[in-house]
Amino acid sequence: MDxxxxxxxxxxxxxxxxxxxxxxxxxFDMPAAARVWGAGAAVFLALALWxxxxxxxxxxxxxxARAPR
Amino acid sequence: MEHLExxxxxxxxxxxxxxxxxxxxxAALATLxxxxxxxxxxxxxxxxxTAPAPENxxxxxxxxxxxxxxxxxxxAQAALLLALVMAHGRARPALALRAxxxxxxxxxxxxxxxxxxxTWLGAPLLYDGEPDLAQxxxxxxxxxxxxxLGLALGLACIALSAIATAIAGKAERGGxxxxxxxxxxxxxxxxxxxxGVAMLxxxxxxxxxxxxxxxxxxxxxxxxxxxxxxxxxxxxxxxVLVWYALARDYVGAGSLFGERFSKLVFALYxxxxxxxxxxxxxxxxxxxxxVRALGSVLSLFVxxxxxxxxxxxxxxxxARARAAGRRGAFGWARALPWGQPAADxxxxxxxxxxxxxxxxxxxxxxKLAGLLSDTFFVPAYFHFLTVGTVSLTLLAGIAHAMPxxxxxxxxxxxxxxxxxxxxxxxxLVFALAGVVGGLTGLPRRALDVSYDGQAPALWRTIxxxxxxxxxxxxxxxxxxxxxLLGGLxxxxxxxxxxxxxxxAPPPERAVVRYSAWSAPASxxxxxxxxxxxxxxxxxLMHALPVLASGSGH
Numbered sequence: 001m002d003x004x005x006x007x008x009x010x011x012x013x014x015x016x017x018x019x020x021x022x023x024x025x026x027x028f029d030m031p032a033a034a035r036v037w038g039a040g041a042a043v044f045l046a047l048a049l050w051x052x053x054x055x056x057x058x059x060x061x062x063x064x065a066r067a068p069r
Numbered sequence: 070m071e072h073l074e075x076x077x078x079x080x081x082x083x084x085x086x087x088x089x090x091x092x093x094x095x096a097a098l099a100t101l102x103x104x105x106x107x108x109x110x111x112x113x114x115x116x117x118x119t120a121p122a123p124e125n126x127x128x129x130x131x132x133x134x135x136x137x138x139x140x141x142x143x144x145a146q147a148a149l150l151l152a153l154v155m156a157h158g159r160a161r162p163a164l165a166l167r168a169x170x171x172x173x174x175x176x177x178x179x180x181x182x183x184x185x186x187x188t189w190l191g192a193p194l195l196y197d198g199e200p201d202l203a204q205x206x207x208x209x210x211x212x213x214x215x216x217x218l219g220l221a222l223g224l225a226c227i228a229l230s231a232i233a234t235a236i237a238g239k240a241e242r243g244g245x246x247x248x249x250x251x252x253x254x255x256x257x258x259x260x261x262x263x264x265g266v267a268m269l270x271x272x273x274x275x276x277x278x279x280x281x282x283x284x285x286x287x288x289x290x291x292x293x294x295x296x297x298x299x300x301x302x303x304x305x306x307x308x309v310l311v312w313y314a315l316a317r318d319y320v321g322a323g324s325l326f327g328e329r330f331s332k333l334v335f336a337l338y339x340x341x342x343x344x345x346x347x348x349x350x351x352x353x354x355x356x357x358x359x360v361r362a363l364g365s366v367l368s369l370f371v372x373x374x375x376x377x378x379x380x381x382x383x384x385x386x387x388a389r390a391r392a393a394g395r396r397g398a399f400g401w402a403r404a405l406p407w408g409q410p411a412a413d414x415x416x417x418x419x420x421x422x423x424x425x426x427x428x429x430x431x432x433x434x435x436k437l438a439g440l441l442s443d444t445f446f447v448p449a450y451f452h453f454l455t456v457g458t459v460s461l462t463l464l465a466g467i468a469h470a471m472p473x474x475x476x477x478x479x480x481x482x483x484x485x486x487x488x489x490x491x492x493x494x495x496x497l498v499f500a501l502a503g504v505v506g507g508l509t510g511l512p513r514r515a516l517d518v519s520y521d522g523q524a525p526a527l528w529r530t531i532x533x534x535x536x537x538x539x540x541x542x543x544x545x546x547x548x549x550x551x552x553l554l555g556g557l558x559x560x561x562x563x564x565x566x567x568x569x570x571x572x573a574p575p576p577e578r579a580v581v582r583y584s585a586w587s588a589p590a591s592x593x594x595x596x597x598x599x600x601x602x603x604x605x606x607x608x609l610m611h612a613l614p615v616l617a618s619g620s621g622h
């Protein structure tokens with residue numbers, strides 16, 4: 001996997017785990033924190049997907065350019 | 070890949086993108102000027118030299134906090150984010166989603182105007198905008214809160230443009246990995262987006278309430294703590310990214326540890342943001358003891374990403390200078406580009422980070438947080454970080470990029486080189502006096518601390534010192550901002566175009582043979598200083614015959 005996508009995916013996983021902990025572990029009970037870190041997880045997931053799609057488009061473009069006409 | 074210095078790369082950007090960057094830089098410097106003028110007046114009031122009506126004194130304090138801590142820092146970060154991602158992310162610098170970036174700048178400008186109008190026409194709410202203070206004047210509070218929403222949405226628009234620019238650059242290179250600076254900029258933009266969400270989470274309920282469309286916000290302070298935690302990391306992340314990019318321009322090469330390792334360090338900022346946030350909750354009365362203990366332990370990791378980035382940058386600079394023949398314990402430091410104004414600003418920024426970092430670790434101790442959070446200890450330590458570290462770095466970044474935008478260097482070069490030292494000296498006096506005041510209980514948000522003669526005599530002396538040093542510091546920062554505004558207006562000399570350089574692929578075997586011990590030794594000294602300052606603060610607190618509790622910062 002592309003190293004940039006991998007790094008963003010790891011950030012998503014950490015934020016999603018923390019958001020889940022703030023939302024679900026009674027000891028924390030911090031819905032506002034869960035909201036913000038959860039939204040942050042969504043931001044980094046979207047970012048990783050955006051980069052992934054762009055890499056896919058670039059690869060298809062390269063293959064298209066090499067294909068015989 | 071051929072690497073151009075930032076200003077040389079920006080010189081090749083389309084005129085409309087240069088116009089946007091110049092507009093954002095100008096807005097940043099104008100809001101800084103407004104913020105430090107208000108700050109100087111607050112300092113003079115605190116020192117007893119002026120005595121505005123109490124409400125106007127708090128308006129000045131609100132205006133200072135909102136202008137300097139929010140709009141200056143975020144206009145400057147937005148502009149430098151776009152500059153870095155254009156210069157490093159694309160072969161031919163140009164913005165993607167350009168309309169979003171312009172819209173973002175306009176929203177931020179409208180936000181600034183709204184917060185100032187709300188402050189000067191209505192009740193002063195201070196920069197956290199506590200809704201309890203706005204009960205009697207919701208119309209003007211609505212303006213103030215809406216200004217923060219403008220900032221949040223504007224930042225989000227600019228961050229999206231920056232991310233789209235980096236992705237366009239990646240696509241142009243057939244999906245090849247980003248450079249470390251581009252990856253760092255994308256991570257920074259991601260954190261800006263999240264901070265925009267945190268700002269909405271904090272201020273949207275207040276907007277709805279002030280507009281008569283919602284219930285009174287019940288959880289404003291928790292939302293503020295979460296936002297504030299982001300605002301601790303965000304400018305520091307930008308700061309180390311600017312250090313990294315400028316160091317790369319200065320020596321013509323990147324990190325010795327390789328691009329991938331630098332990306333890991335920038336990613337650490339994002340990974341450490343959520344778990345280290347618990348210490349902001351130390352003053353919440355219902356917090357479970359286990360969460361307090363966990364927060365204490367996790368707070369120790371708050372500086373890890375910044376220390377890691379510092380090690381990468383300074384070790385790389387030192388090893389390269391030694392490989393180039395610099396000898397002696399600190400001979401490598403003489404190889405730095407001291408003739409450039411940005412280098413002087415960065416030197417003071419690094420020293421300020423060490424001092425601010427030391428005192429910040431005192432404050433985040435669970436046992437001390439309640440005792441110190443409402444004292445002058447807080448503004449004392451955070452001015453090391455906000456003025457000494459972050460503001461000087463952002464000013465250095467603007468000065469460094471400026472020749473690429475208009476072809477002119479900032480004017481008054483010698484004064485520009487001297488000002489960081491004047492700012493650093495005044496800051497040192499301001500902050501050390503403030504720390505002493507904080508440890509004796511000097512309150513932070515009181516403009517007159519005489520308490521009808523009942524206050525300790527030391528408080529009066531410290532207030533005069535803090536007021537005088539604060540006014541000098543603000544004047545020097547104002548001078549720096551005005552000189553850079555002069556540079557944007559092309560008042561400086563025409564800048565010579567720096568040559569293009571080819572980056573040698575790291576790690577470089579010849580360079581890594583040289584030892585580089587200055588940075589690890591500095592970190593060891595920092596850890597000892599943190600230990601000593603924390604032990605001293607505990608001793609002083611144990612000696613006080615009082616119980617106290619604070620309301621957070």
